[in-house]
Amino acid sequence: MFTSDNLNAGDTHTLFLNDKRLTMTGKQTNPIEEKWLVATPGQIPGAEGKDSVLRDIQVASWRNQGFTFVSGILPADLLAELKDHAGRISPPPGSPDAAAITDFGSGGQLTFPSQVQALNRVTLHENILSATAQLLGEEVPNLRLTQSDLWPKYGREGKSGEQDNLDQRIHVDYPNHTLAHPAPWHRPEAVEMILYLDNVEQTGGASAVVPRLGEDDPAYRWPIVDSPGIGDLRYVNDRVSAEAYFADERPHLAEWRASLYERERYTRFAPGDILFYRHDTWHRGTPMNAGTRRLVQNITYRRAHCEWISTLHVGWAWKAYRDNKHLEKLIAASSLDQRAVLGFPQPGSDYWCAETIAGVEARYGMFGMDMTPYRLNH
Numbered sequence: 001m002f003t004s005d006n007l008n009a010g011d012t013h014t015l016f017l018n019d020k021r022l023t024m025t026g027k028q029t030n031p032i033e034e035k036w037l038v039a040t041p042g043q044i045p046g047a048e049g050k051d052s053v054l055r056d057i058q059v060a061s062w063r064n065q066g067f068t069f070v071s072g073i074l075p076a077d078l079l080a081e082l083k084d085h086a087g088r089i090s091p092p093p094g095s096p097d098a099a100a101i102t103d104f105g106s107g108g109q110l111t112f113p114s115q116v117q118a119l120n121r122v123t124l125h126e127n128i129l130s131a132t133a134q135l136l137g138e139e140v141p142n143l144r145l146t147q148s149d150l151w152p153k154y155g156r157e158g159k160s161g162e163q164d165n166l167d168q169r170i171h172v173d174y175p176n177h178t179l180a181h182p183a184p185w186h187r188p189e190a191v192e193m194i195l196y197l198d199n200v201e202q203t204g205g206a207s208a209v210v211p212r213l214g215e216d217d218p219a220y221r222w223p224i225v226d227s228p229g230i231g232d233l234r235y236v237n238d239r240v241s242a243e244a245y246f247a248d249e250r251p252h253l254a255e256w257r258a259s260l261y262e263r264e265r266y267t268r269f270a271p272g273d274i275l276f277y278r279h280d281t282w283h284r285g286t287p288m289n290a291g292t293r294r295l296v297q298n299i300t301y302r303r304a305h306c307e308w309i310s311t312l313h314v315g316w317a318w319k320a321y322r323d324n325k326h327l328e329k330l331i332a333a334s335s336l337d338q339r340a341v342l343g344f345p346q347p348g349s350d351y352w353c354a355e356t357i358a359g360v361e362a363r364y365g366m367f368g369m370d371m372t373p374y375r376l377n378h
């Protein structure tokens with residue numbers, strides 16, 4: 001994973017990160033180059049007699065190191081459509097509206113289920129579902145969607161304060177995704193994704209991850225509580241402010257926190273690359289190039305039985321009643337797997353009886369919903 005193999009010998013790419021100049025040169029290794037993660041291609045379903053989206057080595061990386069960085073599993077035309085629509089909805093870089101955005105998320109503007117069809121199609125894309133199922137060793141109908149938010153991050157000089165999102169503190173995502181604590185490492189309950197729609201060369205803003213190095217890795221000490229915002233620690237987002245606060249509150253662990261930053265690897269992303277990671281993976285967002293905008297879509301799926309993992313958006317049904325009936329049409333047009341991951345009753349569920357089949361058909365039949373699979377199984 002930590003290679004520059006996809007660069008030609010002699011090619012160099014220079015990026016700036018945390019005020020450090022990082023140069024990447026093809027077919028050579030040096031400590032700085034090894035800081036970059038280059039996405040590796042997934043398998044195309046059906047190719048080489050295989051029908052898995054991720055290669056075994058990618059699954060192993062996610063399960064052991066806490067992430068895998070993958071390219072080429074979503075169609076280029078879908079990605080282009082998504083970027084085009086999202087780019088028109090998100091404020092342009094340099095605008096006053098953009099300057100006001102200093103935190104994570106789209107504020108509900110670009111969350112699933114969206115009027116932007118491409119956002120929904122990416123969220124429920126069969127390759128996304130299959131890859132997630134592979135990582136968790138689960139069947140697709142046993143997955144549940146809990147997050148899908150497409151959001152802009154803007155590069156600028158200076159920070160807005162201790163909650164600024166530009167240069168994040170190293171963290172794990174579980175505290176505001178689950179009511180509990182992640183289960184032991186080999187029982188992962190959820191898959192998180194960052195889908196990038198831009199080039200890191202242009203925008204900067206790589207995501208940093210800390211690869212887990214085996215069972216006794218001190219970075220992955222247990223329980224996972226040594227980060228601002230967890231337990232009685234105050235939440236502070238910005239790296240410098242967060243580490244100053246942490247050093248005051250837990251001086252004996254300041255060096256340990258510093259070691260996480262030293263071990264960071266950075267996603268050298270291109271459009272369509274996806275970082276698959278976990279609720280218990282140390283990672284963070286890093287500064288961007290001033291005057292640029294980076295669009296990413298964060299997607300999370302959990303195992304169906306892990307109800308302690310929260311859905312981060314309003315319930316899917318809350319988007320009903322729109323004049324264009326986008327939710328109703330989405331449900332009618334979805335596959336059984338796609339409906340299942342939204343919690344829709346599956347064929348064979350106790351829910352189905354003559355009355356419910358007739359009722360659901362009366363609600364969605366005019367949008368083309370085929371009730372046959374539910375009829376056959378009740």
Ligand SMILES: O=C(O)CCC(=O)C(=O)O
Binds near residue numbers: 168173194208284285
């Ligand atoms: O922006 C990024 O690259 C990572 C963001 C992130 O980790 C977060 O907001 O929790």
Ligand SMILES: [Fe+2]
Binds near residue numbers: 171172173
């Ligand atoms: Fe995060």
